[in-house]
Amino acid sequence: MSNPIAILGAGIAGLTAARELRRRGLPVIVFEAGKSIGGMASSFKDAEGFSYDMGAHFVSNRLAEALGAGDICETVKHYGEAVLLNGRSYNYPFGLMRSPRLVGSAIAAKLRRTEIASASDWFRQTYGDALAQAIAIPLAEAWSGASAEDLSPAVGDKMRAGILKSLYLKAAAHVTNRAVCNGYSHDMPESPSVYHVYPKGGIAKLLEPMAREVADSIRLESPIERVLVEGNRVTGVRVKGETIPVSAVISTAPVHVLPKLLEGTSALDHLAAFRYRPMVFVNLRFTGRNLLPDTMLWVPDRTQPFFRLTEAPISMPWLAPQGKTLITFDIGCSVGDQHWTMPDDKLAELCLDGICRIYPHLRQAYLGPGGIVKTPISYPVHLLAYEQERLRFAETTGVDGLYSIGRNGEFAHILMEDVYWRTLKRTEQVAAYVGQLPALVAGLRDAHSALRKRAKPVGSKRTTEPAPIAKAG
Known part of the structure; x- marks a missing residue:
């Protein structure tokens, strides 16, 4: 039997790769640094009955079936989603189309053709100057922490659902009384038969x-110390001081961490410059339900500390006790800045003050904080400064036998379902x-043997005869 394939991380990407390779009859070992599987997909419930999910809230029925979790x-x-603009909320995307100024600006943008060199250019060309300036650019800069002029146009890839498609899927949702997916998968087609579901017991159950x-292939609390490379080919991994020969390595690690793991090559050192956006997620509890205009409210007002509010119980009422709700506040930050270092009680107060500037009556409905999560790695930041390197990395790591999967591993703006389908393609x-x-290794062995046979001893040293040069013609 060949050496096993090492998989770094037991989140959705790592487990998908492990299962698919096992089904193909290939040996695998999944090395997970933490005490449990799941990666970013984790769930817990507090003593008051409020449920908290880390990672994706929304999963399609197609993905659940593929994972074997459809029956739970x-x-x-x-x-639904809404946008807060000048103190008024608009349904996204069709509510915004009621604004003559925004629609006129979008039409004008379609009539002109300009070179698209940055995310700012992409937003202006796609949505028009008015919507880009008021909504798209402030939101992109809030979740990336970079100027839209410094971001690649590729950030628009996650927003490429067309108007006609959105109209069709919105109508299907109304008819079927299901939350039909729209924009949650780019690798697979979306239709009325693909809709949002939620696993009983939380996202981690998925x-x-x-x-x-x-x-039997998962090793918990086993962080990879080194990925060993010889002759630009992965040969092994080192875990807890033990060197394990492997035939390939599949990594879900953030790409800027990957160069630190490699021993024997500097081919990926440039990835150390790739940036991820740190985030703080603040959960506040309230009495009542449907406190926001829809499940998700985008807030492009940069005087606010947060850029997105999510009231998940609007869509999934079982996530909060009856008559109560939970709102999550997304704050983009940098490790070590004022929001990152702010005490939890001050963060809760900051968010409460912010939402009460929008909806003053919520102060009387406030029940207290429900937990705060800080993550140094949330969203990949597609800077123009390394866009060419990012595109090359999307094709190959450049090291034989080394593969990178998952949102952090691919450094891509992809959601949970696309992580699954793209991982399947990578396992192929x-x-x-x-x-x-085996044929490659045998060929290298034969070449080395032939080289040794051509070598002639000279005293105590050996020299190698040059290979004959074939004559042209």
């Missing part, structure tokens, strides 16, 4: 069926590589 999921009947299939490449590896 409940159908989500409603999901991965349990896959984990059971590969349970891994399987093909591992399948031809």
Whole structure:
């Protein structure tokens, strides 16, 4: 049997890769640094009955079935987004189309053709100057922490759902009384038969069926210390001081961490410059329900500390006790800045003051903080400064037998379902590589043997005869 394939991380990408490779008859070992599986997908419930999910709230029925968790999921009947502009909320995207100024600006943008060199250019060309300036650019800069002029146009890829498609899927949601997915998968087609669901017991339950299939291959509390490379080819990993020969390595680690793990090559050192946006997520509890105009409210007003509010119980009422609700505040920050270092009680107060500037009556409905999460790695920041390197990395790591998967591992703005489908495609490449590896190794061994046979001893030293040069013609 060949050496195992090492998989770094037991989140959705790592477990998907492990299960698929095992089904192909290939040996795998999943090394997870933490005490449990799941990666960013985790859930917990507090003593008052409020449920908290880390990672994605929304999962499609198609993904749940593919993961083997379809039978534990409940159908989500409603999901919607709104934008707060000049103190008024607009349904996204069609509510914004009621504004003559925004629509006129969008039409004018379509009639002109300008070179698109940055995210700022992309927003202006796609949405028009008015909407780009008032909404799209402030939001992009809030979640990236960079000027839209310094961001790649690729940030627009996650917003590429067309108006006609959105109209069709919105109508289908109304008819079917289900939250039909719109913009949650770019790798697979969306239709009225693809809708949001939620696993009973929390998002973490979603991965349990896959984990059971590969349970004997998972090593918890086993962070990878080094990925060993010889001759630009992965040969092993070092874990807890033990060196384990491997045929390939699949990493879900953030790309700027990957160069620090490699031993024997500097081919990926440039990835150390890639940036992720740190985030603070503040959860506040309130009495009442439907306190926001819809499940998600985008807030482009940069006088506010947050850029997005989510009231998940609007879509999934079981996440909060009856008559109560939970609102999550997204704050973009930098590690060590005022928001990152602010005490939890001050963060809660900051967010409460901010939402009460929008909805003053909520102060009387406030029940207290429900937990605060800080993560140094949330969103990949697609800066123009390294866009060419990012595009090359999307094709290959440049090291034979080394593959990178998942949102952090691919450094891509992809949601949970696309992580799954893209990981399946990557495992095809891994399987093909591992399948031809014995022939490659044998070829290298034969070449080395032939080289040794041509060598002639001179005293105590050896010299090598040059290979004959074929004559042209």
